[in-house]
Amino acid sequence: MNRQLPLDLSGDPSYRRDDFLPAAANAVALAWVERWPDWPGPVLALAGPSGSGKTHLLRVWADRAKARLLTPADLSVGAFPAVLDAIGEARAIALDDAQGVAGDADRERQLFHLFNWLRERGGWLAMAAGEPPSRWRVALPDLASRLRTAQVAEIDSPDDALLAAVLVKLFRDRQVQITAEVVDYLIRRMDRSLAAARAIVDAADRRALAQKRPVSVKLLSELFAADDG
Numbered sequence: 618m619n620r621q622l623p624l625d626l627s628g629d630p631s632y633r634r635d636d637f638l639p640a641a642a643n644a645v646a647l648a649w650v651e652r653w654p655d656w657p658g659p660v661l662a663l664a665g666p667s668g669s670g671k672t673h674l675l676r677v678w679a680d681r682a683k684a685r686l687l688t689p690a691d692l693s694v695g696a697f698p699a700v701l702d703a704i705g706e707a708r709a710i711a712l713d714d715a716q717g718v719a720g721d722a723d724r725e726r727q728l729f730h731l732f733n734w735l736r737e738r739g740g741w742l743a744m745a746a747g748e749p750p751s752r753w754r755v756a757l758p759d760l761a762s763r764l765r766t767a768q769v770a771e772i773d774s775p776d777d778a779l780l781a782a783v784l785v786k787l788f789r790d791r792q793v794q795i796t797a798e799v800v801d802y803l804i805r806r807m808d809r810s811l812a813a814a815r816a817i818v819d820a821a822d823r824r825a826l827a828q829k830r831p832v833s834v835k836l837l838s839e840l841f842a843a844d845d846g
Contacts, residue, residue, distance in 0.1 A: 665772030668810020689717035
């Protein structure tokens with residue numbers, strides 16, 4: 618059974634482009650991000666399951682486009698001028714967890730106004746969500762119409778090759794050498810997400826440092842056994 622250790626991470630993840638690992642699961646979405654501003658329209662929706670890297674990719678685009686980062690909560694600030702105050706001088710917007718606008722009348726209305734405002738000014742909008750906009754439960758017909766114009770790039774869950782590369786990189790960043798046996802063991806046991814990889818690497822590194830031991834299959838098996846207990 619796959620397991621994700623319920624442990625806190627030792628710090629915020631890095632969202633630099635150099636830390637984003639290309640793979641078959643994210644190739645299409647990455648290509649759209651790197652194609653900007655040569656998009657057929659002003660809106661891109663990055664859709665993928667939790668831990669697939671969509672937020673990382675959204676942040677990569679935000680850095681390229683000098684975009685203002687928003688969440689649905691930022692669209693719950695009253696009248697649209699208040700949203701504009703939060704945006705400032707930005708003409709590119711990155712909306713994370715964008716599906717969170719659906720079902721909230723105020724947020725839906727503000728996102729609709731944001732669509733129109735950006736379009737009038739030749740701006741750009743990139744969104745990250747668990748599902749494509751066509752599957753959101755949007756009540757405002759005008760917003761649903763706008764969402765249908767978005768270019769959608771779906772991201773799959775990480776495959777074995779990507780998980781292996783992520784694990785090796787995360788351990789290397791901590792100056793921890795691991796064997797192929799360790800990588801294979803983790804891939805068989807862990808949840809298939811990048812967040813799970815970070816949590817496991819953090820937990821293993823902490824245990825190894827505390828016990829002055831290398832990260833090995835034995836240490837990891839003890840870690841999973843402790844979690845099961």
